[in-house]
Amino acid sequence: MKISVTVNGTVKEADVEPRLLLVHLIRENLGMTGTHIGCDTTTCGACTVLLDGQPIKSCTAFAVQANGRQVMTVEGLEKDGKLDPIQEGFFQEHGLQCGFCTPGMLMTGFALLKKNASPSEADIRWAISGNLCRCTGYVNIVKSIQHASGARHDT
Ligand code: FES
Ligand code: FES
Numbered sequence: 001m002k003i004s005v006t007v008n009g010t011v012k013e014a015d016v017e018p019r020l021l022l023v024h025l026i027r028e029n030l031g032m033t034g035t036h037i038g039c040d041t042t043t044c045g046a047c048t049v050l051l052d053g054q055p056i057k058s059c060t061a062f063a064v065q066a067n068g069r070q071v072m073t074v075e076g077l078e079k080d081g082k083l084d085p086i087q088e089g090f091f092q093e094h095g096l097q098c099g100f101c102t103p104g105m106l107m108t109g110f111a112l113l114k115k116n117a118s119p120s121e122a123d124i125r126w127a128i129s130g131n132l133c134r135c136t137g138y139v140n141i142v143k144s145i146q147h148a149s150g151a152r153h154d155t
Helices: 022-029 085-093 102-115 121-130 139-149
Strands: 002-007 010-015 048-051 054-057 070-072
Touching: 022 048, 048 102, 054 102, 085 102, 085 139, 102 121, 102 139, 121 139
Parallel strands: 002 070
Antiparallel strands: 002 010, 048 054, 048 070
């Protein structure tokens, strides 16, 4: 099937099998490897991207479902050499160790702050509850999102 997907503001055309997963379109067809694959079973959230502004697990969507729609990946966060506040938050608060979960955490955090500019710690923990991190214990991830919201509190 021929599909046309706007990825990070640029229209991308592709000819794909209907069974192709969105994450494979992004990583293999489009060569954007910032979106990770951790589990392939909708568990870990490493593959999180935004579809029309909503965070989704791209290992659990078909590429054809993105036809005519907007996808934002982690590569779309930085603009003109300037980090998005969510990236700056993770940088300042060291919200990562191995970094494998980080693209998904960034996209989930970005989507949360678009919806709720001043989330509580409970709001943040709820938002990232579908994103697993095996390294950090989550404390610095929460601080990173708080930093990005401009409402950083020591916890
Ligand atoms: S790779 Fe998609 S949720 Fe883990
Ligand atoms: S930093 Fe390693 S999985 Fe989160």
